[in-house]
Amino acid sequence: MQRQAGSKRPTVAWRKPAIAALMAGLLTFTTACSYFGGGSNSASENTTPVKQASADEPGWKVDTAPITFDWYMNFSWYTGTDWGKDITSQYVTKKTGVSINFIVPAGNENEKLNTMIASGKLPDFITIGWGEDAVKKMIEGKLVLPLNELADQYDPYFLKVTDPAKLSWYTQPDGNVYGYPNASSSPADFAKYGADYVSNQVFVVRKDMYEALGKPDMRTPEGFLKALEMAKEKYPQVNGQPLIPLGLHEFTENGNYSLEGYLQNFLNIPMEQNGKLYDRLTDPEYLRWLKTLRQANQEGLLAKDIFIDKRAQMEEKISQGRYFAMLYQRSDFSAQQNALYAHDPNSVYIAVDGPADAKLDAPVLNGPSISGWTLTLISKNVKDKARAIRFLEYIISEEGQRDLYMGEPGVTYDMVNDKPVFKPEVLKLLNSDRSAFDAKYGASHKYWMEMDTNITDQWKPESVEPFKQMEDWTKGKTVSRSEFDQLNPTGNSPEGIINTKISQLWGKTLPQLLLASSDSQFDQLFQDYLSKRDQYGLAKVQAYQQAEYEKNKEKLNIQ
Incomplete structure (x- = not known):
């Protein structure tokens, strides 16, 4: 770029x-x-x-x-x-x-x-x-x-x-x-740089375990459950600690990123249909996979850790290689990935084809938005x-972006053919020990408050393992969805209050769905959720969101 x-x-x-x-x-x-x-x-x-x-x-x-x-x-x-x-x-x-x-x-x-x-x-x-x-x-x-x-x-x-x-x-x-x-990144940026854009959303598995299991196909519910089962049987412990078959983002009062937009994107569930926003939570493919995860819990394949751990605990367990698979954001565990790679290159996490719809369509992942x-x-x-x-x-x-991304000229980088290039020892530390790099050099988006990757990518070193594989896997699957941003009402408006209540209701319902003892109990819990959100005033929120969606398309000149 x-x-x-x-x-x-x-x-x-x-x-x-x-x-x-x-x-x-x-x-x-x-x-x-x-x-x-x-x-x-x-x-x-x-x-x-x-x-x-x-x-x-x-x-x-x-x-x-x-x-x-x-x-x-x-x-x-x-x-x-x-x-x-x-x-x-x-x-x-x-x-x-x-x-x-x-x-x-x-x-x-x-x-x-x-x-x-x-x-x-x-x-x-x-x-x-x-x-x-x-x-x-x-x-x-x-x-x-x-x-x-x-x-x-x-x-x-x-x-x-x-x-x-x-x-x-x-x-x-x-x-x-x-x-x-x-x-x-605006739609114009996407048109200009989009071929090089990558998504943060990945489904990853621990390389050595996955390969030892014969690289199982995890795109179907049956294959997914079987792979988790095989991993738990073959690797009940990792360095004396129990294996965690599946890792997710943390559960919050409003839900779980991994089990909402991430999973829905992997299942290629549309955001809109015929110009109307689509209720992705009610999509049959999505519910089929939530029930798959419910079954995984019933079979002892969902560790209790995933329901209570916060990011700090998850990072520690990732650095220990305790997860077999994760539906996660790759940038959130780069330091841990580096540590695993330094210890054993085969113990890192690699991106593979994960949960898919019944047609086995490729996922459609979120790229940068405006x-x-x-x-x-x-x-x-x-x-x-x-x-x-x-x-x-x-x-x-651009000057500030270069300073914060590249550091000090002559100290962290040299100019080579009119382009700033990290010094060899700096680049080596960046690729081997991110924590040590941050402490010593502090470049490469340590201070990301206003990072503009459309600018800094022109200086970005060529990706190396263990990160390149995950980045490359998302190429061609990454799209712009700017028009779907900022649709939710906020603040103390009537719609905002309703939306907050519905979000918190979902935050309570989601773990209950996974912990349900049967599909019938799952169905009852989900129907209760649908009924309550209707009673809260979902229709008002949806009308607000549709109106904002129309405004967004107009602002972005999207037909």
Whole structure:
């Protein structure tokens, strides 16, 4: 995926009178502007000359005095919190003056963030999954600042490095944009780079066990159950610990990723039919496979661990090679995969054809979408508005992407034929011990808050084992589904309240379905779920989702 270095994107036409705001900003720049909470510095010490309003010069270069921002990551598992200890973060701080104090919740993310929202005070930056209810709460509560207004006032160059399609996608009804996504790819990006896109969604098996069992076909319910049974019989223990025949994402109050979108994608279940959103949960193929998993539990092939383990426990068990098979996200166990490969290349996990529909169709897997993965927002309490929007501009820009992905020139990489290339010792550590690489070098998306893979893939080293096989397996099966993003109502709207109740009902029902003692009990539990969601007001939620789907197609120019 090549992109010309230094390429510029056109400015976006905001839905509110941005020109007036820009003129106001220019008038402000002719005198001075106050920085907020800038330590002991007084307002008179923080004057901003007219030239700083230029749309032709990166705003971050204007002021590189030391400053530390508090950055909240709404992911309890995030471990990259040691800013300033690795070469990449040291280089970025030396270059921009910005240091980061990461804040990560110790327990439940929603509880932590809701507590902060209730207090009315948030850290300088917030990075959160785009689909979280808290995004709407922060915007409606005026706890976060419009990025477009910050750009107009402090850093017009922001509009040169951001993608108009992404800004338009995240423009709110009030005409403002409050968050910018990472890992985002518009349909236009997909048309340009799509042949190289890979999906994170995989069905994997432990290579040595799978091959010793004769590479069983696991596409049918019968073959799937037989393979789990053979694995448990042949390998009852792994290094003195019980084998876990099947691994899944963790169960939450709203369900389980592996047993919803992932499984449905493997079964090639449509997202829509004849222009109407399709209720994938009621698809006969999907229910057939949920019943297969119910039978697996009845036969002792689902370990109790999978119902209670969180990500930290799962990572430990993956590193021990205790799972035979997993319906999982490959990027979530890269460090563990590296450790297994270093110990024994045959003990790694490889992607294979997993659960399939009755026709044995190939899976249709989610690729990158315009919504991306997370949103980063700037708090109204930010200690320095100008420095905040300028630092965001920097890390979104191609220069910032290169710095955070490649590290420090001459230290972590060299220029070879006008292209940054990791030094041999750096690349060796990246491919052999991700944890050690992160601690020492901190490059290659350790700091992924605004990673743009459409930019960084032009510098990405060629994939090697044990990762290449999984990536290659998803090629040709990966599609764009941007039009199906952001369909769910959020917040305290009537539809949002109903949808929350239905989601939590599903979160309680799903494990019960797998633990049912018979197919008849499964059917009864599922019918109870369908009846209750209808009583809650499912029809209102579906009408809302259909309307949003139509809007998305219009925004994305999809016929």
